[in-house]
Amino acid sequence: MNILALDLGTSSVRGLVLDEDTQPLPGALARRKVSLAVGDDGTGTLEAPDYVACLVDCLDELSEAGHLRDVELVAVSGQWHSVLPLDAAREPLGPALTWLDTRPVASASMTGPADPDDYHQRTGTWWHRGYWSLRLPWLRERTGSRVTSFAGLVEYVLGQLLEEVPMSISQASGTGLLDLRTLTWDDEALGLAGARPGELPELAPMRWRGRLRPEQAKRWPELAGVGWTAVVGDGGASNVGSGCVEPSRAAVTVGTSAAVRLMQRVPAGQELPRLPERLWRYRVDHDHVVTGAAYSCGGNLFAWANRELKLPGGAELDAALALIPPGGGRPADPRYGGDRPPGLAPAGSGELRGLSFGTTAVDILAGLMQGLCDLVARDLEVLESTVEQQVAVVLGGGAMAASVWWRQAFAAALSPRAVSHQRNPEIGATGAALVALGRFEVAVELADIGRTDELISPTATGRSRSPYSS
Numbered sequence: 001m002n003i004l005a006l007d008l009g010t011s012s013v014r015g016l017v018l019d020e021d022t023q024p025l026p027g028a029l030a031r032r033k034v035s036l037a038v039g040d041d042g043t044g045t046l047e048a049p050d051y052v053a054c055l056v057d058c059l060d061e062l063s064e065a066g067h068l069r070d071v072e073l074v075a076v077s078g079q080w081h082s083v084l085p086l087d088a089a090r091e092p093l094g095p096a097l098t099w100l101d102t103r104p105v106a107s108a109s110m111t112g113p114a115d116p117d118d119y120h121q122r123t124g125t126w127w128h129r130g131y132w133s134l135r136l137p138w139l140r141e142r143t144g145s146r147v148t149s150f151a152g153l154v155e156y157v158l159g160q161l162l163e164e165v166p167m168s169i170s171q172a173s174g175t176g177l178l179d180l181r182t183l184t185w186d187d188e189a190l191g192l193a194g195a196r197p198g199e200l201p202e203l204a205p206m207r208w209r210g211r212l213r214p215e216q217a218k219r220w221p222e223l224a225g226v227g228w229t230a231v232v233g234d235g236g237a238s239n240v241g242s243g244c245v246e247p248s249r250a251a252v253t254v255g256t257s258a259a260v261r262l263m264q265r266v267p268a269g270q271e272l273p274r275l276p277e278r279l280w281r282y283r284v285d286h287d288h289v290v291t292g293a294a295y296s297c298g299g300n301l302f303a304w305a306n307r308e309l310k311l312p313g314g315a316e317l318d319a320a321l322a323l324i325p326p327g328g329g330r331p332a333d334p335r336y337g338g339d340r341p342p343g344l345a346p347a348g349s350g351e352l353r354g355l356s357f358g359t360t361a362v363d364i365l366a367g368l369m370q371g372l373c374d375l376v377a378r379d380l381e382v383l384e385s386t387v388e389q390q391v392a393v394v395l396g397g398g399a400m401a402a403s404v405w406w407r408q409a410f411a412a413a414l415s416p417r418a419v420s421h422q423r424n425p426e427i428g429a430t431g432a433a434l435v436a437l438g439r440f441e442v443a444v445e446l447a448d449i450g451r452t453d454e455l456i457s458p459t460a461t462g463r464s465r466s467p468y469s470s
Contacts, residue, residue: 001072003247003436004062004223005429006055008078008154009234010036011256011299012049015058016426017067021372022446024426028067037095037189042338042347048084048092048153052160059220068222071190075229075436077237078154079126080174080282083132085147093143096153097135099257101410102338102347104129104138111237113188121274123189124173124180124281124289128424130341131176136193149199154231162210168199168230173283180283183268185290204230206286212338229436234428236284239263241431241459242396242422243447245288252376252410253300253427254399257340258463260376261292262383262391267397272376278382280341285435291386293379295338299399301368309361320362321405324374326412329366333374338360369406373413380414396422420449 003022009013017028024174032054036080038046047341062068084096085156097104106112112127113119125131129138132150140147151159152171159165172178177189185200211217217224230239235253239261244251250262266272267287275281311317336350352364384391395407400421411419424430424447434443 002070003433004068004071004074005433006076007429008076010079013054013058014429015062016429019434021432030061032057042102045095046098046099046153047095047155052157057156063220063222068220071222071226072438073227075432076231077234077432078231079173080235081130082134082235084151085143086149086151086155087146088148093146094276099130099161100337102129104135104233106134107436122179123176123186124275126342127192128341130210133176133192135190136195139402151201153203156329158420161212161216162215162228165210166204166208167285168204169283170233170236172203174233176462180281181269181272183454198294232284232432232435235259235261235284236290237428237431238396239290240434240443241427242394243444245443249389250380250383250391250393252393252395253397255397256298257294258297258298258372259292259294260380260383261290263288263290265267272388276382276385293381294340295372296340297334297372297373301334305365305368311361311365321366325365326409328369329370330359330363332367332371334368334371337362373409379414390417392418394422398425401425402430422447422449
């Protein structure tokens with residue numbers, strides 16, 4: 001049995017075909033970059049029709065190459081937190097807000113939860129611009145009476161292909177409106193969001209399966225009758241794909257953004273462990289949760305530096321970074337995109353310090369990368385307090401796969417913990433497939449985990465000194 005695994009991310013749409021052991025088939029990968037609109041005002045949006053076109057292109061490419069021929073299941077990893085206002089014909093009334101958008105604010109007449117701590121424990125979230133509790137009123141104010149419902153970008157996109165697409169428990173937990181124990185919409189959260197009956201997606205039952213619409217089944221006949229499983233939030237999928245499925249092992253994932261997360265088995269209806277004030281908690285599925293912290297910076301730091309600072313490429317960049325020891329570079333605050341919940345720093349909060357005429361672009365890049373390492377190290381200590389033990393760490397994600405220096409910087413920042421590296425860059429898609437198959441117990445042995453120092457090592461003393469240094 002082959003599995004089509006889709007990763008509906010913020011910077012790209014990817015589709016790959018895996019075998020029954022969730023190992024990728026050679027060449028069976030299609031990828032399309034998506035255009036994320038960002039602005040100094042905190043804008044972070046995606047156009048839904050363009051996103052649908054990217055997914056269609058990926059499926060067309062895989063189909064034309066014959067890779068969909070033996071697919072018997074479709075699994076999906078999807079971005080958390082996005083939201084899209086829809087009209088009566090279920091057409092978008094504007095772009096989708098992503099996790100990066102920091103513009104939503106509460107009006108002067110709005111008040112938050114009656115008991116913020118109880119709200120935090122129930123929903124795993126805060127009354128915050130990153131969640132639907134504030135985003136829906138903000139969007140409604142801008143779309144007026146035309147808005148009749150709201151959807152996550154992932155649900156809207158899949159709804160263009162499938163007969164029906166209820167929202168998975170995992171995706172619903174990322175809205176901030178779900179009671180994590182009862183797996184129902186939380187009444188107080190709905191009140192804060194001003195959500196009326198029929199405006200929110202239906203929740204998917206356990207073991208839900210979707211099917212292509214007849215017209216789409218004609219386009220991709222190999223997938224006609226194939227079941228599509230409920231979407232797994234990208235963070236939860238990444239934990240599973242990294243082999244971090246037990247509370248003794250935390251995942252640090254760096255893709256476009258970054259997060260540190262720890263997964264536990266807590267079936268629906270069971271009392272949840274107490275949640276520290278700084279951390280969020282979401283659902284992976286009906287039986288598992290992830291607890292952690294997230295950051296608006298990650299691989300987008302490298303993308304910015306590469307674009308604006310004209311970095312050297314490939315081996316030349318690796319060699320230049322190798323001269324900077326972990327912990328080096330120029331002091332930097334990497335929060336260019338502002339804070340993710342619960343922080344309130346706006347977009348444009350990034351800083352570079354200690355610059356001189358001898359500062360290079362690589363110095364700045366290293367400082368930004370180190371800045372993220374320090375943020376993660378701080379929150380990992382809080383995360384460990386929930387399990388009262390030091391955890392091992394697995395680094396994963398596309399940015400981690402691309403940079404040995406960043407892996408080594410994380411290893412140094414997180415010492416004395418054991419730190420390893422998941423070499424598979426497609427951990428989200430792979431994790432979604434494992435969740436779809438219910439194969440949590442083999443996630444560790446299937447993970448391609450190696451050391452953080454597999455390639456070049458930085459010098460012990462850092463950059464060579466100038467002959468004119470004293």
